[in-house]
Amino acid sequence: MKKVAVSLFSIMIFGISAVHAAVNPGDSPEQLVQQTTSEILATIKSNREMYAKDHAKLYALADKKVLPYFDFVRMSQWVLGRNWRTATPAQRTRFVSLFRDLLVRTYSTALLQYTDQRIAYLPANASPGDTQMLVRTEVHQSGGAPDIPIYYSFYKNSSGEWKVYDVSIDGVSLVTNYRAVYAGKIRREGMDALLDSLAAADQQLRKKK
Secondary structure, eight states, X not given: OXXXXXXXXXXXXXXXXXXXXXXXXXXXXXXXXXXXXXXXHHHHHHTHHHHHHOHHHHHHHHHHHTGGXXXXXXXXXXXXXXXXXXXXXXXXXXXXXXXXXHHHHHHHHHGGGOOOOEEEEOXXXXXXXXXXXXXEEEEXXXXXXXXXXXXXXXXXXXXXOEEEEEEEETTEEHHHHHHHHHHHHHHHHOHHHHHHXXXXXXXXXXXXX
C-alpha cells in the first residue's frame, strides 16, 4: 500500500473508534464514522507532541479506542483463510493477538503523519434491517494530489453491535493484502514461522520511541 494510504488508514481507524460517549447505540456505521472522526483527530492534533515523544501513550490510546470497534477474530479468520481451519487453537489465539497488536502499533505510529487532509463521506446504499454495510469515504489531498477512497466493511454481530471486518484503501483490501503475504509465508515455512516473524516485527515496533 502507498505510505500515505497507510497513514490515512490509521487516522480512520481512530476516527471510527473514538470516544464511546459520542456514539449512540442506534447509530448506523456511517453515523458512527462521521460523529467520531472529528473528535479523535482533534485529540491527536492537540497532543501531537506528546504522542510523538511517547509512543507508549499512543499505543495505549489505540488499545483503548480501536479494539471495541474491530472484529479481529473475524479479520484473522479471513486473513488466514483455509490455514485458519488447520491451525491449532493455540496458534489461532496467538495469531489474533499478534495480528491485532501489529496493526495497532503500525497504524498508530503512522497516525502522526496526518496533515489536515479533508475527509468526505459518500452516500451509503443501505436499507433498514441490513446486517452488513459499506461506509465509503474519500480523503481529499492538497496540491492537486488524487483523492484516496477508503471504504469500511461493517457487519452487525449477534449482540447487535456494528463491527469493522475489513478496510479497503485506494482499492486494496486490508484482508486480501495480508492474506496473500501470509499464505506464502505459511506455505514456505509453516504457521509457527509466520507467528514468530509477527512477534519479531512487533518487538521491533515496541523498541521505537
